[in-house]
Amino acid sequence: MNTGEDAQGLRKIIDFTRLISIAILCMHFYICCYAAFAAWGWTAEIVDKIIGNIAKTGLFTGLIKAKLAALLFLGIMVLAAKGKKDEKIQKNSIAAYLLCGLLVYFLSPLVFYLSWSIPLRAGLYMLLSSIGYLLILTGGTWLSRLIKSSLVTDVFNSDNETFPQEERLLENDYSFNLPTKYNLKGKIRNGWINCVNPFRSVLVAGSGGAGKTYFVIRHILDQQLKKGFCLFLYDFKFDDLTKMAYNKLLKYQGNYKIKPAFYIINFEDLNRTHRCNPLDPSGMEDITDAIEASRTIMMGLNRDWLKKQGDFFVESPINFLTAVIWYLRKYQDGKYCTLPHVIELMQNEYEKLFKILWEEDEVRVLIDPFISALRNNAQAQLEGQIASAKIGLARLASPQLYYVLSGNDFTLDINNPDEPKIVCMGNNPQKIDTYGAVLSLYVNRMLKLINKKGKQKCSLIFDEYPTLVANLITTISTGRSNLISCTIGIQSIEQVKKEYGAEQAEIIAGICANVISGQVSGDSSRKLSDTFGKIMQDRQSMSINSNDTSISKSTQMESAIPASKIATLSSGEFVGIVADSPDVKIKQKMFHAEIQNDHQAIKKEDEGYRRLPVVQQVTAEDVRENYLKIKREVETLLKAELQKIKDRDVGNKGAKKKKKNKMRSSLPPEKAIRQQDAKVFSR
Numbered sequence: 001m002n003t004g005e006d007a008q009g010l011r012k013i014i015d016f017t018r019l020i021s022i023a024i025l026c027m028h029f030y031i032c033c034y035a036a037f038a039a040w041g042w043t044a045e046i047v048d049k050i051i052g053n054i055a056k057t058g059l060f061t062g063l064i065k066a067k068l069a070a071l072l073f074l075g076i077m078v079l080a081a082k083g084k085k086d087e088k089i090q091k092n093s094i095a096a097y098l099l100c101g102l103l104v105y106f107l108s109p110l111v112f113y114l115s116w117s118i119p120l121r122a123g124l125y126m127l128l129s130s131i132g133y134l135l136i137l138t139g140g141t142w143l144s145r146l147i148k149s150s151l152v153t154d155v156f157n158s159d160n161e162t163f164p165q166e167e168r169l170l171e172n173d174y175s176f177n178l179p180t181k182y183n184l185k186g187k188i189r190n191g192w193i194n195c196v197n198p199f200r201s202v203l204v205a206g207s208g209g210a211g212k213t214y215f216v217i218r219h220i221l222d223q224q225l226k227k228g229f230c231l232f233l234y235d236f237k238f239d240d241l242t243k244m245a246y247n248k249l250l251k252y253q254g255n256y257k258i259k260p261a262f263y264i265i266n267f268e269d270l271n272r273t274h275r276c277n278p279l280d281p282s283g284m285e286d287i288t289d290a291i292e293a294s295r296t297i298m299m300g301l302n303r304d305w306l307k308k309q310g311d312f313f314v315e316s317p318i319n320f321l322t323a324v325i326w327y328l329r330k331y332q333d334g335k336y337c338t339l340p341h342v343i344e345l346m347q348n349e350y351e352k353l354f355k356i357l358w359e360e361d362e363v364r365v366l367i368d369p370f371i372s373a374l375r376n377n378a379q380a381q382l383e384g385q386i387a388s389a390k391i392g393l394a395r396l397a398s399p400q401l402y403y404v405l406s407g408n409d410f411t412l413d414i415n416n417p418d419e420p421k422i423v424c425m426g427n428n429p430q431k432i433d434t435y436g437a438v439l440s441l442y443v444n445r446m447l448k449l450i451n452k453k454g455k456q457k458c459s460l461i462f463d464e465y466p467t468l469v470a471n472l473i474t475t476i477s478t479g480r481s482n483l484i485s486c487t488i489g490i491q492s493i494e495q496v497k498k499e500y501g502a503e504q505a506e507i508i509a510g511i512c513a514n515v516i517s518g519q520v521s522g523d524s525s526r527k528l529s530d531t532f533g534k535i536m537q538d539r540q541s542m543s544i545n546s547n548d549t550s551i552s553k554s555t556q557m558e559s560a561i562p563a564s565k566i567a568t569l570s571s572g573e574f575v576g577i578v579a580d581s582p583d584v585k586i587k588q589k590m591f592h593a594e595i596q597n598d599h600q601a602i603k604k605e606d607e608g609y610r611r612l613p614v615v616q617q618v619t620a621e622d623v624r625e626n627y628l629k630i631k632r633e634v635e636t637l638l639k640a641e642l643q644k645i646k647d648r649d650v651g652n653k654g655a656k657k658k659k660k661n662k663m664r665s666s667l668p669p670e671k672a673i674r675q676q677d678a679k680v681f682s683r
Helices: 004-032 034-040 045-055 065-080 091-113 118-145 212-226 240-255 287-301 303-307 312-333 339-346 350-357 361-375 379-394 399-405 429-450 473-482 493-500 502-511 523-532 599-607 620-665 669-682
Strands: 176-184 187-195 202-205 230-235 261-265 421-426 458-462 484-490 514-517 534-544 549-559 573-577 590-595
Touching (some): 004 034, 004 045, 004 065, 065 091, 212 230, 212 458, 212 484, 240 261, 287 303, 303 493, 312 350, 312 361, 339 620, 399 620, 429 473, 484 493, 493 502, 514 523
Parallel strands (some): 202 514, 230 421, 261 421
Antiparallel strands (some): 514 573, 534 549
């Protein structure tokens, strides 16, 4: 029993054992170095008799037996001792003391082979043996203070926060699959990210350099083209992904029933771009289409308006632009319904512009407030309503943009089963504000055309989605049944909040069922951690006292992937969750793994890519002539319509005058004279 008397008795036994060990060592010195003791005069007859009797036991024959016996009793003492535990004592220090002590202790007899005097050799032998003994004693004492159980082997709790992940490769006609390696309780295992239902949308997040494009988006692009998807690609850093899409199409074109046409829209290299009219009259069925197009353009040019929708000076420019777009849509069945014609027509004087717009019945309700302001001489209000639209659109009045926007090489119904398309649109990071508005218009017009039944499966991939003004919520929510896969690349939720507002950012983050995230921090990492939930983790605590060390273990629910872990992910390391489908069930949907890329194979493949094809040779003169042609067409339209209005007004006046004369001639002579006299009198 652990009583005070027991502890006191144990200490006495330990002290006695240590005393026996020292006594054996001292007697060994006296016997083997007797000549030296005699020379020093340190011998006594009674001592010689006592030690001589003890030596008859055979313990002191030779140099090793007695030293081993002393070491044995020392070892018993060390094992029985219970020193105060010390966290600072290290195993390496204990091992060094014990090893050095044993070497010195057992190699000390080598001094007897020296040619020195007997007293000197004997003294050196006893000194070295004593030093070795003390080193062993010190190491053994420290050993009793060592804490056998350590809590600091996993400082960041990495092994405890691991969990089983999907190791099967699960494929279907629509899936994309990414090979991974993950840690499970300290062991590295192979796994797979199986996105078997991409139609529930894929959110790819990660700060700059996290590897969104290199580790995730390029593989989605590759595998979906391999499985026969139509494609729309928004290539923020044109032409990295566009070149890949073109070469992958050449590789997999045999997988399509009807080979899709490949189209490019970019505003930098006009030799390698097609022309497309986003305001194509065939796709604008009613005035609501014009309203949506107008809103997209103005929001793209004024990004802060996204948070001010509904304000008077935000909605007024949108209504004004809507009126101009719809007027051109109705004029000669949309002959001049292009964005360049809209821009040029808007730059004319208010009086002339309002006259021709008033001629269209559906437009009158939109421009009536502007005409009222003009009639009431409210010039300041009128400028506030219209100037922001004119100034913003004036930034788009460049010959290069006019050239691309005024053509009609293809339509935006990319998933048309009879005419499937691969459409790539490129942006320029240095011209986001200008190009973003036009590309947003393309995207919104396309979304309206593709989200219909009976279409072919298609994929929408947006690299750096927040640089666009595109309302994807409806497409994400309803496009699943129409086989529309949407991949959205963002840097963080905060970035989407900045561009779209908190409400829209929360919706986008919440309705994407497949989430693949690299390193993100702040609110993004916290939301992801909450999404991943908690797992059962082991917990261990230690209590140290002078006699013993007690350890308690327990289990409790903790975050599977803490926010701090998401904020410190390496490039290529991703966390996330995937959605399954009724035909392919996935038990382990969550993952925290490193996606495996064959870097050498990818580099070799990239080096072998063909350049993008030249669509047609475009000269500066061609671009300039197209620019001037649009201006002439708008000028001709304005003059013709104003002349038509003038001729009609003159005709109406003539008809009224003729009608009055006819009425006067039909009156009796006396009444006619009286009317004439009344007029003269009034004058």
